[in-house]
Amino acid sequence: MDSDHLLSTTRAVRRKLDLDRPVEDEVLADCLRLATQAPTPGNAQSWRWLVVREQSVxxxxxxxxxxxGTAYLEMMTEKAGDAAKDGPIARNIASGQHLIDVIERVPVFVIPCLQGRPEGGNEDLSVFYGGIFPAVWSFQLALRSRGLGSTLTSYHLRRETEAARILGIPDGFTQVGLLPVAYTTVPDFKPAPRAPIEEIAFVDHWGSPLR
Ligand SMILES: Cc1cc2nc3c(=O)[nH]c(=O)nc-3n(C[C@H](O)[C@H](O)[C@H](O)COP(=O)(O)O)c2cc1C
Structure with missing residues (x-):
């Protein structure tokens, strides 16, 4: 796949996950191998990746x-008011709800973890989370290029300690999200609407647009 197409069509996939098609370990290993080529602060590579397949887990x-997730979407629906009835916000909420409805049926969960705990100010936190999110995105791109889809989710982190107990994650490791992973039921996706670069990218001084 052309790299610009890959970068512009790797969506958060929720409705178009094939819940019946198994995901092979080799495919996950290949994608994780590519993900670990991502940059890390001081080349620390302090990541761990937990692949969850067992139905009971x-x-x-x-x-x-x-x-x-349900509580979050209820809050978002209330906050959105009329916008939650129709249009892009309504579609986003419905898509989120669909993933919540089928979550246990998604063939694989991948939980990226980092050694250490987030603490300190902006620099410390940027460096901490910057130690894994480039790799998470590479993982999602690698999945997409092989016909799989995923969504980076954060809901379960509110109960991180409970999840760590279920998963046997030792103290001193931080979970940063959960990616439900499956083959997709459609071969291609479209670029999403985004704010024009002229409005969000500046040259030399804040507010002076890049043209
Ligand atoms: C840090 C982060 C956390 C996210 N958490 C969730 C989540 O908990 N649940 C969910 O359905 N999507 C989650 N998303 C996916 C976003 O909702 C999604 O990327 C966004 O709506 C844009 O859609 P697109 O990626 O298809 O363009 C998260 C994305 C990021 C980057």
């Missing part, structure tokens, strides 16, 4: 996901 983690 997905059920337990899925229950946390559903409880927190």
């Amino acid at each position: 997905k059920n337990e983690i899925g229950a946390l996901f559903r409880e927190i």
Whole structure:
């Protein structure tokens, strides 16, 4: 796949996940191998990646996901008011709800983890989370180029300690999200609407647009 097409069509996939097609370990290993080529602060590579396939474990983690995700979407629906009835916000909420509804049926969860705990100010936190999010995105791109889809989700982190107990994650490791992973039911996706670069990118002085 052309790299510009890959970069512009790697979407958060929720509705178009093939819940019946198994995901092979080799494909996940290939994608993780590519992901670990991403940059890390001081080349620390302090990441760990937990692949969850076992149905009973997905059920337990899925229950946390559903409880927190449902509360979050209820809050978003209330906040959005009329916009939650129609249009892009309504579609986003419906898509989020669909993933919550089927979460345990998604073949694989991948939980990226980092050694250490986030603490300190902006610099410390940027360096901490910057130690894994470039790799998470590379992982999602590598999945997409092989016909799989994923969404980076954060719901279950509200109950991170409980999830760590279920998953056997030792103290001193921080979970940064959960990616439900599956083959997609459609071969291609479209670029999403985004704010024009002229409005969000500046040259030399804040407010002076890049043209
Ligand atoms: C840090 C982060 C956390 C996110 N958490 C969730 C989540 O908990 N649940 C969810 O359905 N999507 C989550 N998303 C996906 C976004 O909703 C999605 O990327 C956004 O709506 C744009 O859609 P697109 O990626 O298809 O363009 C998250 C994305 C990021 C980057």
